Amino acid sequence: MEDYLRRIRDTLCQRKPLEKVHAVIGNKSCDFDSLISALTYAYYLDKTGQPDVLCLPVLNLARAEFCYYSEIRFILEELSIPESCLIFRDDINLLQLNEDAKLTLTLVHSCVLTSEDAALESAVVKVLSPDEGCAASRELRGSASSAVAREILREAPGLVTQQLAHFLRGSILFKCIASGAEAISDQQEEILSILEEKFPELPPREEIISDLDESKFPIHGFCFEETILKDMRELSDGEVKVAISTVYTTLEETF
Template sequence: RRIYGLRRRRKNRRSKRRRRKRRRKRREIHVVMGNEACDLDSTVSALALAYFLAKTSPAPKAAFIPVLNIPRAEFALRTETTFLLRERGLPAASLIFRDEIDLGGLHRAGLLSLTLVDHHVLPSADAALEEAVVEVLDHRPLERDRGAGCRVTAEPVGSCATLVTERIAQGPPGVLDRLTAALLHGTILLDCVNLSPAAGKVTPRDVACVSLLEERFPELPARDAVFQALQAAKFDVSGLTTEQMLRKDLKVLSSDELVLAISAIYVDLEVRPGGN
């Protein structure tokens, strides 16, 4: 009996060592994810910050993955985003969308770390993922406190891409490349209405980041040209189906008895002189 018990203890110790070894071999998945609106600011902030973390992280086994927080089928509705990424040679096939990665499964396996950009509160459906949040980067006032283990940056600037630009600029030299700079540059300009004070969104930090990007990459297109192109793309529905046009700017109000969906359709109105 003593020999049998000793063998069992040795077997259990070997099993524990094997499990620990397997865990060490697992690769941490660090997801950088924007909000559910998945507008240009949210998308580019996730892409740029994930790229920066991948280049600078001391964790050699971590995989940094930007995730767009919508199903892939809805990406075509973000016309300004599809335009900018296409112009900069980033194919949609290279992107990862929310319906293509099992965040819950990764979290249950103990493999998930989550950074939130352009938002800081997960919806109730994702409440289980709160434990995995290790960093927040947002330009809105905080609605809730985070634990001591979560790095929080919440600053009142016009664009979350401004905070990402500042973060990258403070990092090692050479990490910021032309593609990332162009994405951040266009995003800040669109979010801050071409840095117009009259729009009431821009802050000195947004202006400083745009200037920094232009100084490092003088070949970036002129601000007016970038803003006008993105603004036109934002309201361009020429490539969408009727169903997609109805879903592009859909607002839903609901109660216990009623669900009301309201869609906005963008059309050009022609005013004819003397017309009634």
């Protein structure tokens, strides 16, 4: 994975005109699930697609905002993947590529583009949503990573390395942190079992969940504005917009 990310990053740094680009991009909130799904599915496309097409994962946020995603940074550090290898939304002009008829697009996690990206709709060739469904009830329970893992295990199981399995398994398990272990569907359990049987040296599930859970809490060193922006979500009803922020802390720090 690291060699792949370095290669496409070096290609972009050369500043040469791009001819054919297949970008894989997650939702605007750019949560753990959509990030890992974009990385792994772009890697899969790179290995199985046409050699003249540049397949790249685009993280749907500006590079300066990545400091807020402590859980993502944690697992990338665990896998020795440097942040400099990642491609962020302000690193590539997807709108211009689409206008030049050079872009194809796969959406992971989200079924629809935001209003700012509506012009990219013509480039969309595939949508990978949680549990392959767009209903809100499924999205709450499902994981785009499980849909990605299912396709890779079905179409190209030889591509699944221990590192890739760690990526996908960690992303699926991360859903358990907020909803409890009972939220794992039968399909997700099947995928987890396949990955664990293939790589028995993977850390125990409880250890991964605990480590990822703890990775959400470090906000030391953030100023007030950064703390509020870290997990901010925007709700909109016509002209009215409401921003809601979540701040994680421990009982010891609170009381």
